[in-house]
Amino acid sequence: MALVLDILSWISILIGAAFCLIGGIGLLRLPDVFSRMHAAGIVDTVGVVFIVLGLLLQAGWSMAAIKLLLIVFFVLYTSPVSTHALAQAAVSVGARPWVVDEDDEPTEKGDESSKT
Amino acid sequence: MLHALSLGLVLGVLWLLLSGYFVPLILALGLASVVLVVFIAHRMDVIDHEGQPVHLSWRIFPYWLWLLKEIFVSAVHVSRVILQPRMPIRPRMLNLKATQHTELGHVIYANSITLTPGTVTVELDDDNLAVHALTKETAEGLESGDMDRWVAAVEWETQLDQLIAARRAELKKDE
Numbered sequence: 001m002a003l004v005l006d007i008l009s010w011i012s013i014l015i016g017a018a019f020c021l022i023g024g025i026g027l028l029r030l031p032d033v034f035s036r037m038h039a040a041g042i043v044d045t046v047g048v049v050f051i052v053l054g055l056l057l058q059a060g061w062s063m064a065a066i067k068l069l070l071i072v073f074f075v076l077y078t079s080p081v082s083t084h085a086l087a088q089a090a091v092s093v094g095a096r097p098w099v100v101d102e103d104d105e106p107t108e109k110g111d112e113s114s115k116t
Numbered sequence: 117m118l119h120a121l122s123l124g125l126v127l128g129v130l131w132l133l134l135s136g137y138f139v140p141l142i143l144a145l146g147l148a149s150v151v152l153v154v155f156i157a158h159r160m161d162v163i164d165h166e167g168q169p170v171h172l173s174w175r176i177f178p179y180w181l182w183l184l185k186e187i188f189v190s191a192v193h194v195s196r197v198i199l200q201p202r203m204p205i206r207p208r209m210l211n212l213k214a215t216q217h218t219e220l221g222h223v224i225y226a227n228s229i230t231l232t233p234g235t236v237t238v239e240l241d242d243d244n245l246a247v248h249a250l251t252k253e254t255a256e257g258l259e260s261g262d263m264d265r266w267v268a269a270v271e272w273e274t275q276l277d278q279l280i281a282a283r284r285a286e287l288k289k290d291e
Contacts, residue, residue, distance in 0.1 A: 019191060019195065022195045022198055022199060025198060025199070026194070026195075026198035029198060029203060030198070030203075030205070031205075032207075034207065034236065034238070034248045035205060035207050035248075035250055037236050037248075038194055038233055038234050038235075038236065038250045039194070039198060039233075041194075041230070041231070041232075041233040041234070041236070042191050042194055042195060042233045045187050045191060045231055045232075045233060046187060046188060046191040046233070049184070049187075063133070063136045066133045066134075067133075067134070070130075070133075070134075076231065077227075079230075079231070080226075080227040080228075080230035080231045080237075081227065083230050083236055084226070084227070084230055084236070084237055084238075084240075087236055087237070087238040087248070088238065088239070091238060091239070097207055097209060097238075097248050098207055099207055099208050099209060100205070100206045100207060100208065
């Protein structure tokens, strides 16, 4: 049983870590402030949830489990507020999102679009 | 009063969960701090239906589950987009109308949008939302209005409450 829990917890932590890594890659690859926020959004939602889920399996029914749940709760409640504040700040200093209108034409995401 | 009680209850439970000590002295100190905080919050006039949404429907719990599922689905979608060498993103701005009737409802909706990877609420002005979406799929997911309806269902009872309060105020005026 302990082994099963360990394995499940490791899988969950690894999934969370993978999402954090992807979020980091996205942060670097995406072209402008607004699209980069989406990558950061992966980290502070699924990344956090899966890592804490893995830690919960390790903690079992204990005080630590309650604190871990509170961490998820507070992160999920505060992160959209900070993201929204960031987006507002970007708009107020005059950043405009880079927008693609056509749906079918593949985007040429080149280096020239990464200036914002 | 209901809101103050609710705040006290939340603080008390939180304190018990975080402390884990059940010795009389410590419990008394905890109770004293809870009372002090509720008193200060009352003096600051920050105890209201927004801080203590006791009127929200129980549907908030199934909504959380649904939202977690949505978050997971869009996280996988956005991750796939990011990892593709060509990175097929189609960033766009959407203008949405929130159908909720309370400010709290609008905020829940706007924050849920931001929480879902691939969509970020850039502006919230009354019931108009400006949303930045990363791909066509995430934009369409939002335009389908599922989330909007869910949040409207969650705040439904708050809304009813306000309607009753407004009606009462009207009746009072007539008298």
